[in-house]
Amino acid sequence: MPIVDRTELQVDKITMSRRQLLASAAVGTAGAAFFGASPAAAQSKSNKDDSFRLTVLGTTDTHGNILNWDYYKDAEYDDTKHNDVGLAKISTLVSAMRAERGRCSTLTLDAGDTIQGTPLAYYYARIDPITGAKAPVHPMAAAMNAIGYDAAALGNHEFNYGLGTLRKFQSQLHHPLLGANALDWNTGKAAFEEFIIKKVRVGDHRGHEHGHRHSGSGEYVKVGIVGLVTPGCAIWDKDNLDGKIKFNGIVEQAKLVIPKVKRAGADIVIVSCHSGADTSSSYGDALPWPENASTLLAQQVPDIDAILVGHAHVEIPQRFVQNTKTGKQVLLSEPLKWGERLTVLDLDLVKQRGRWHVGTASSTVLNANTVPADDKIVSLVAKQHAAVRSYVNGVIGTSTTAMSAATSRYEDTAAIDFINYVQADAVKKALAGSSSAALPVLSIAAPFNADAAIPAGNVTVRDVAGLYIFDNTLAAITFTGAQVKAYLEFSAAYFKQITGTGPFKADDVTNAVTPTAPTGTPDYNYDIMGGSGSSAAESLTYDIDIAQPVGSRIRNLMYGGAAIPADKQFVVAINNYRQSGGGGFPGVTGAPVVYNAQVEIRQLIIDWVTAAKSIDPTVFSRQDWKLVSNGMPITITA
Structure with missing residues (x-):
C-alpha cells in the first residue's frame, strides 16, 4: 500500500489550545470523563508496560462533501442547527486529535458512502469522470489521501456509478477499501479486501510527526480492521451488480471473517460497518438479512471490540452492546453524516498473559462547526470546486x-x-x-x-x-x-x-x-x-x-x-x-x-x-x- 504524506497542520493555527478545542468540539456527555482528565494522568497511564491507549478516529457517510459548501444554493452550507460539513473541517479535527493523543497511536477510519451525494461527486462520475481519458483524481480520494486514512469500508452508494468508477476510485486511494461481505458472483470469494491488520507501536507518541522511525524492535499492538456493508446493495444497485457481485448478511459473514482476523494475529478487532445500529430493513423481507445490523453484529459475533457505525445518518456518541456469547461490552459510535462529526474511540488496552486486550473503552463525537477548515484541503480541491460551481451555475x-x-x-x-x-x-x-x-x-x-x-x-x-x-x-x-x-x-x-x-x-x-x-x-x-x-x-x-x-x-x-x-x-x-x-x-x-x-x-x-x-x-x-x-x-x- 503506498505511503501517503500526512504532514500535520500547525496546530497553533487554531485560535485555542488543543485541549480547549477538543473539549469545545465534544458533543453531548459521552466521553466527558476523558476530556476532564489531566495530561499527566494520560501520560502516566501510557507509560506503563502493561497499558496503552489506542485512539480510533472515524467518519462516515461523507457523501462527496469536502468543503463547507452547498452547491444547490451556491453558498456556504448551513442548516437549522448550524452544522458544518466536509472533510476540510474533519481534517482540522483529525490533526488536533493526532497532536493530542500521538500520531502513532491514532488510527483513522471511514464507514462508507463517499463518492455520491453532491454535485462535486456527480461531476467526477459523469461530467468529467475519473474513468475518462484525462482520468482526473477524484477529489474525495485526494482529500482522504491528504488526511491519511488507514482504511475505509464500502458504502452502498459506492456502487451507484457502476464498478468501473468504483474500481478507479479504489485505485486512487492510499488506503484499503474493505468489504468482507461483498463477494464475487461466481466464486463466492471476497471481491474486496476483507480486513487489514495495523501494527501500532506501544508507548507515548505525543509530539511524533508522521514518517519518523522508531529505534529498536519495540512492542506492537496488532489491530484488526474489518469492513462490512449493508446487503441492501444487492437490491438498490441490482443493475450494476447482478452477475458481478453478491452480498452475504453482515452477521453471517462476520462469523466467518472475525475468526480469520484473530488467527492472523489481531489483538483487538474494530469493524467499520456501513449498517445502522437500530435493527430494521427498508426493503422488508426482500432479503433474508437486515439492512441495519450493527447491534446484531455486536451481540452475536464474538471478539469484536468496537464498531464504527454508518449508513443511518444518526448521531451515536457512545453506545455499549453486550455480546450474548461472551458477555463482553462492545463499543459502538456513529458520527452523523457529511463530515458534520468525527467519532473518537478511546480504547484503553491492558496486557494479560502476553496479549493485549481492551480494558475499558469510551467514545464521543466532535463537532466540525467548532473548527476552521484545513487550508491544505481547501487548496487541494480549489480547482475542482471552481469547475463544479461553474457547471452547476x-x-x-x-x-x-x-x-x-x-x-x-x-x-x-x-x-x-x-x-x-x-x-x-x-x-x-x-x-x-x-x-x-x-x-x-x-x-x-x-x-x-x-x-x-x-x-x-x-x-x-x-x-x-x-x-x-x-x-x-x-x-x-x-x-x-x-x-x-x-x-x-x-x-x-x-x-x-x-x-x-x-x-x-x-x-x-x-x-x-x-x-x-x-x-x-x-x-x-x-x-x-x-x-x-x-x-x-x-x-x-x-x-x-x-x-x-x-x-x-x-x-x-x-x-x-x-x-x-x-x-x-x-x-x-x-x-x-x-x-x-x-x-x-x-x-x-x-x-x-x-x-x-x-x-x-x-x-x-x-x-x-x-x-x-x-x-x-x-x-x-x-x-x-x-x-x-x-x-x-x-x-x-x-
Whole structure:
C-alpha cells in the first residue's frame, strides 16, 4: 500500500489550545470523563508496560462533501442547527486529535458512502469522470489521501456509478477499501479486501510527526480492521451488480471473517460497518438479512471490540452492546453524516498473559462547526470546486413562475408534479410503438429535498439538480388498479394517525414510526403518484384520510375523473431504487418491467429543460391529492 504524506497542520493555527478545542468540539456527555482528565494522568497511564491507549478516529457517510459548501444554493452550507460539513473541517479535527493523543497511536477510519451525494461527486462520475481519458483524481480520494486514512469500508452508494468508477476510485486511494461481505458472483470469494491488520507501536507518541522511525524492535499492538456493508446493495444497485457481485448478511459473514482476523494475529478487532445500529430493513423481507445490523453484529459475533457505525445518518456518541456469547461490552459510535462529526474511540488496552486486550473503552463525537477548515484541503480541491460551481451555475432554461418543494411532503406542489411529468413523458416516448404504448402512464416521486426550488426566470443546472438529489435511474413497470391503490396505501403510512382539521405543524403529521422505520419514516420513503399531467383526462386524483388506520387511508381514487377498476392496466414510471425493492413497497419487484434504459432521472430533467427552454407549471400542475381527516381538508403549517 503506498505511503501517503500526512504532514500535520500547525496546530497553533487554531485560535485555542488543543485541549480547549477538543473539549469545545465534544458533543453531548459521552466521553466527558476523558476530556476532564489531566495530561499527566494520560501520560502516566501510557507509560506503563502493561497499558496503552489506542485512539480510533472515524467518519462516515461523507457523501462527496469536502468543503463547507452547498452547491444547490451556491453558498456556504448551513442548516437549522448550524452544522458544518466536509472533510476540510474533519481534517482540522483529525490533526488536533493526532497532536493530542500521538500520531502513532491514532488510527483513522471511514464507514462508507463517499463518492455520491453532491454535485462535486456527480461531476467526477459523469461530467468529467475519473474513468475518462484525462482520468482526473477524484477529489474525495485526494482529500482522504491528504488526511491519511488507514482504511475505509464500502458504502452502498459506492456502487451507484457502476464498478468501473468504483474500481478507479479504489485505485486512487492510499488506503484499503474493505468489504468482507461483498463477494464475487461466481466464486463466492471476497471481491474486496476483507480486513487489514495495523501494527501500532506501544508507548507515548505525543509530539511524533508522521514518517519518523522508531529505534529498536519495540512492542506492537496488532489491530484488526474489518469492513462490512449493508446487503441492501444487492437490491438498490441490482443493475450494476447482478452477475458481478453478491452480498452475504453482515452477521453471517462476520462469523466467518472475525475468526480469520484473530488467527492472523489481531489483538483487538474494530469493524467499520456501513449498517445502522437500530435493527430494521427498508426493503422488508426482500432479503433474508437486515439492512441495519450493527447491534446484531455486536451481540452475536464474538471478539469484536468496537464498531464504527454508518449508513443511518444518526448521531451515536457512545453506545455499549453486550455480546450474548461472551458477555463482553462492545463499543459502538456513529458520527452523523457529511463530515458534520468525527467519532473518537478511546480504547484503553491492558496486557494479560502476553496479549493485549481492551480494558475499558469510551467514545464521543466532535463537532466540525467548532473548527476552521484545513487550508491544505481547501487548496487541494480549489480547482475542482471552481469547475463544479461553474457547471452547476450554467443557465439551461427559464421558468414562467417559481416552484418550491418546501411543502411537498404534506401538500401537492408543482415541483413534484414537474418531476412526475418529465418521468412520464420520457416513458411515453420510449414506449411509442410498443405493445404497452396504449396504456395510461403514471409516475412516482418522493419529496427528497425540502430546500429545492425552481426560480421564476433563468433556471440553472443546480436549480434543477436540487429537485432530484439522488443518482437514481428511470424504469417503468406495469401495475393493475388494485396494485396502484395498494402502493398508495403503503406510502400513506408515512403519516401519523391524526383526527381533526388542525391547524397542525408538519412534524406532528409526517414521518410516522413504523415497524420498518423505528425512528420515523424518512421523506424519501413517501411516494407521491401522479398522472402524465398534460390533461385532466390523464390525471390521477386521490385523498389521504389520516384519521383512518394504515391500510385504509386512500379515498376517492380516480383516473381521468372516473373510479379505477381493480384490473385496469397502467404503466408506472419509477426509479431503480424503488423498482428493485427499496422501501419495501408492495407489488414492485414482481411487476413486469417495460422500460429500463438506466438513464439518470436528474440528468433526464436537466436535458428536458435544456431542450424545452421554458418550464410552464400551468401545463402539468394541478391539485391531484390532498390530506383529509374524516373527509375534511386539513390545515398544516410549516
